[in-house]
Amino acid sequence: MLLQLHNIFKWVQQGGQRVFLLKDINLQVEEGEFISIMGPSGSGKSTLLNVIGMLDGFDEGEYNFFDEPVHRLKEKHRTNLYKQYIGFVFQAYHLIDELTVYENLEMPLLYKKLKSSERKAMVADMLDRFNIVGKKDLFPSQLSGGQQQLVGVARALISKPKLILADEPTGxxxxxQGIEIMELFKELNEEGVTIIQVTHSENNAKYGKRIIKLLDGRKLN
Amino acid sequence: MLLKYALRNIKKRPVLNGIKIVGISLGLCGILFIALFIKNELSYDKQFLKAENSYRLTATSRAFLENNHFARFFAAQDLPVLTASIPEVEKFVRLAPIRGKLIKHEEQFYNIQQGFSVDATFFELFDIPLLQGNVKTVFQNANSVVVSKSLANNIFGSTNPIGKIISLPQGHFNSTKEDFQISGVMQDSKQESHLHPDILFMPGKDKIKGWAYQYLLLKENANPELVESKLSLALTNIFADDIATDKNVVNAHLMNISAIHLQSDLFREIEPNSTMTNIWVLVIAALILLLIALSNFASLNLGMAGYLSTFLTLNQILGSSKRFISSYFLIENTLIVLFSITITLLLMNPLNALFYESYQLNLLENNELFIVLIIAAVALLMIVAGLQPVLKQRFEKASLQKRLQKDSKTQVHKALLITQFSLAIVLLVMVVVISEQTNFAMDKALGAKENIVCLPLVHSEIQKDFSLFKSELLKESSITSVSAMMDTPGSETHDMFSYVLQDAPETEPGSNAIGVFAADYSFAEVFGLSFLGGKNFTHSNIDEPGNGEYLINESALHQLGYQNPQAIINKQFSLLSPVPGVTLPEGKIIGVVKDFHLSGLQNKVEPLVLFKRENSWLNSIVISYSATSKREALLSLNTIWSDLFPEYPIDYVEVNSIYKNVYKTELLQKRLILLFALISIFVCTMGVLGLALMITQSRYKEIGIRKVNGASRTEILTLLNRDFIKWLLVSFIVAVPLAYFAVNEWLEGFAYKITISPWMFLFSGALVILITLLAVSWQSYRAAIQNPVKSLRRE
Structure with a gap:
């Protein structure tokens, strides 16, 4: 089992009252799954994704990742955990404008303290795989949206994560372009990468083997 | 309408605009006060109506006083004859200093601070306003005297002093008691003058002889250089008996009285003067402060311009004219500057009060127009500086469409930032060097040690009873030793006698000379002089012929042609006294002491022979006490004094404070520069804080991305601080040669100076870097711990 959420609650205080963002979420994810999270705006999709990605905390409940109790880990330990196992893909790509494609891809490796020769090999590998060798010296602003997202996915994959978290990757x-990205996810999943995506689109959701529906922070099924 | 927008935008970012306002106000305050202080320094003696035509006359010659340049002249009696032949000289006045510092009224002694015997013409050159008495008649009669308002208050209280008798008591400096009748009361002298007499005696026509300061009033359009050469000629005629040669030619020197305070650095000045160097140091400090304040404002404005990009562009799209941007920034800048001026005006009076308390300088008085001009000039500069880069860099090039799309990325003007920091480092190096030099001087000066008091220039009656006074004092356990000496510490002693030394090559008698200083046998003990060889004076020695004892300093050892102190010990030595009727016993050199400073460090240590005298030439008494019992020691001193000399007022000063007075300008300068350095660094730091705030704000998204991709806090901190460190290092490299040049120039003015060493630069640089990094890191850390979810939330 890859990860397990157990009675997860998350809330904010607003005007003296608790407003629940996540309410009693239970979820088990096995390795190799492809999950789509759906629901209207404000239903807590992104929040759930962030909790799974350890970018955001929660107020109650338990979260185990590879049998590590995330809710009890220190920040540094948690960082190491997601640095090693998780890659993110965003709707707005979130590439750094000042860095070239090559440098954007290299960034996660820098923070894993890999040697320069290793980094070179891995980036070259990734450029090759996504057919963007010719674009490696361009800046994000010189690419189309689809190409930017391609770089975003490549960046998420470069440190060989077990889990990819994608927040409306085709939005x-x-x-x-959307179809191309979804096909890419499908391929990756077939290679054994676990994928959890948040999406609005029924079509995209169908790529997932399992669909989770959220409403007002609560899991419907 | 624009005004409303500008006000609203200023309110929207209180921190950054606050930083701007604080920076400008501090800069403005600093510049204003430096300017006022410099103006004050430059206004010395200009209050005298005839200052423009009033000159001080001095003379030098190789034939007398070793060509040393004294502020006064030793043969004042010759002045009437001298000037009679020169038509350009309209008036002259001689000021012979009263050395006793004591006056007597109805059997009671009073101390005076600065008194002169003067010619009746005094008030025609130095028109100090009279409160009582008539300028024309005040010195009509011989033996009339004018006192200052505060001295009159001190002696007579509220009774009318006119007609009262004041006398110069009989003593070392006067053979008989002399009575004077008060004919006038003058205002206390203005602070900005090179002389502050509290009493002026007029002994009668041409009674002034010997040493006196000489001032000439020249005719309206006289050429001082021409007069100078005529005077040289006339003086040479008087002093060179037959034919003028290189050796006995006399050079006259005229200096306008308004130049004395800043340019005169002669022996025996009336009061310690300032120097042009001090003025330059302050001018540089003010310029640095101005530049820092300007570039700080400019770089913050530049950084903040991005915030307004959308607002301004939308306005333009909606049809505003191109001038809109310029007028908007003009109004915003003017508002900021006006706020700052208000703060400056509010700060001005309390600051001035502070100044007045510590230095008796009322800088604001009568300077309203000057203050307005300075503030207006600086304000104008600020507005222009704040406007220029913003308009140039941001808005002229990009098209409207682009401007709307572009992410507002904070611009950092590297040149501005580097200028600021280089200047701050330069200023800090100056502070370090000036305080090191001042400490060095204070340490090195004789008696800069704690725990010595000096009774300066005591009355000759007291000098007679010195041994009794000394033995009484030594009975007290709190007092460690007592000595007497020829002059007060920190003053200039330049008496020189001829000498005869055993084994020295024969010279014509009286043709050689060496500095001399008379002291009591405990002198070395009180001041803790260290011996290079030989021993101190013996207690029992009674100065009989053949048995005299002499101590010399290291410089004298070298002047006498020896290197090894041991070799000169026990050589026969004698001094030839130039004073008729006084002989000094033949004897031996018994010890060699390390060089010590009697006067300021600006002068080199002169070769000096110390000799022991009893009952004469011991004008000042010095007393050292143990460090822990200062109170008891001073109490005993007071009691013993009033037991032994009830009719004389006691007057003592700590030797420390005498030296502090000699170094008054340096100490003041040190404090001012320190203050301005602190202000500059504060302004710089605030500016950097503002920039850091903007930079981290504009990089929030990037930081979020990096964190999501695994960057740790440390890595984010490094990322954000790296650029600042780079700029700071460049600033340091720029600052070092500038600072080296500046302090090197300043140190030139000292005969004994510290060596400039690398730590001074490293320390200053490190301090600035540290402070900046702390300020920047405060912002960066906040950004680094930020939850990336927040910064990456969809726009």
């Missing part, structure tokens, strides 16, 4: 793309 900013046209339908053709």
């Amino acid at each position: 900013n793309l046209n339908s053709q």
Whole structure:
């Protein structure tokens, strides 16, 4: 089992009252799964994704990742955990404008303290795999949205994560580009990478083997 | 409408605009006070109506006083004859200092601070306003005297002093008691003058002889250089008996009285003067402060311009004219500057009060127009400086569409930042060097040690009873030793006698000379002089012929042609006294002491022979006490004094404070520069804090991405601070040669000076870097611990 959420609650205080963002979420994810999280705006999809990605904390409940109790880990330990196992893909790509494609890809490796030669090999590998060798010296602003998201996925994959978390990865793309990205996810999943995506689109959700529906912070099924 | 927008935008970012305002106000305050202080320094003696045509006359010659340049002249009696032949000289006045510092009224002694015997013409050159008495008649009669208002208050209280008798008591400096009748009361002298007499005696026509300060009033359009050469000629005629040669030619020197305070650095000045160097140091400090304040404002403005990009562009799209941007920034800058001026005006009076308390300088008085001009000039500069880069860098090039899309990325003007920091480092190096030098001087000066008091220039009656006084004092356990000496510490002693030394090559009698200093046998003990060889004076020695004892200093050892102190010990030695009727016993050199400073460090240590005298030439008494019992020691001193000399007022000063007075300008300068350095660094730090705030804000997203991709806090901190460190290092490299040049120039003015060493630069640089990094890191850390979810939330 990859991860397990157990009675997760998350809330904020607003005007003296608790407003629940996540309410009693229970979830088990096995390795190799492809999960789509769906629900209307404000239903807590992104929050759930962030909790799973350890970017955000929660107020109650237990979260085990590879049998490590995330809720009890110190920040540093947690950072190491997600640095090693998790890659993120965002709707707005979140590439750094000042860095070239090559440098953007290299960034996660820098923080894993890999040697320069290793980094070179891994980045070259990734550029090759995504067919963007020719674009390696361009800056994000010189690429189309689809190409930028391609770089975003490549960056998420470069440190060989077990789990990819994608927050509306096709939200900013046209339908053709969107399909390409989803096909890519499908391929990756077939290679054994676990994927959890948040999406609005029924079509995209169908790529997932399991669909989780959220409403007002609560899991429906 | 624009005004409303500007006010609203200023309110929207209180921290950053606050930083701007604080920076400008502090800069403005600093510059204003430096300017006022410099103006004050430059205004010395200009209050005298005839200052423009009043000159001080001095003379030098190789034939007398070793060509040393004294502020007064030793043969004042010759002045009437001298000037009679020179038509350009309209008036002259001689000021012979009263050395006794004691006056007597109805059997009671009073101390005076600065008194002169003067010619009746005094008030025609130095028109100090009279409160009582008529300028024309005040010195009509011989033996009339004018006192200052505060001295009159001190002696007579509220009774009318006119007509009262004041006398110069009989003593070492006067053979008989002399009575004077008060004919006038003058205002206390203005602070900005090179002389502050509290009493002026007029002994009668041409009674002034010997040493006196000489001042000439020249005719309206006289050429002082021409007069100078005529005077040189006339003086040479008087002093060179037959034919003028290189050796006996006399050079006259005229200096305008308003130049004395800043340019005169002669022996025996009336009061310690300041120097042009001090003025330059302050000018540099003010310029540095101005530049820092300007560039700080400019770089913050530049950084903040991004915030307004959308606002301004939308306005333009909606049809505003191109001038809109310029007028908007003009109004915003003007508002900021106006706020700062208000703060400056509020701060001005309390600051001035502080100044007045510590230095008796009322800088604001009568300077309203000057203050307005300075503030207006600086304000204008600020507005222009704040406007220029913003308009140039941001808004001219990009098209409207682009401007709307572009992420507002904070611009850092590297040149501005580096200028600021280089200047701050330069200023800090100056502070370090000036305080090191001042400490060095204070340490090195004789008696800069704690725990010595000096009774300066005591009355000759007291000098007679010195041994009794000494033995009484030594009975007290709190007092460690007592000595007497020829002059007060910190003053200039330049008496020189001829000498005869055993085994020295024969010279014509009287053609050689060496500095001399008379002291009591405990002198070395009180001041803790260290011996290079030989021993101190013996107690029992009674100065009989053949048995005299002499101590010399290291410089004298070298002047006498010896290197090894041991070799000169026990050589026969004698001094030839130039004073008729006084002989000094033949004897031996019994000891060699390390060089010590009697006067300020600006002068080199002169070769000096110390000799022991009883009952004469011991004008000042010095007393050392144990460090822990200062109170008891001073109490005993007071009791013993009033037991032995009830009719004389006691007057003592700590030797420390005498030296502090000699170094008054340096100490004041040190404090001012320190203050301005602190202000500059504060302004710089605030500016950097503002920039850091903006930079981290504009990089929030990037920081979030990096964190999501595994960057730790330390890595984020490094990322954000790296640029600042780079700029700081460049600033340091720029600052070092500048600072080296500046302090090197300043140190030139000292005969004994510290060596400039690398730690001074490293320390200053490190301090600035440390402070900046702390300020920057405060912001960076806040950004680094930020939850990336927040910064990455969809726009």
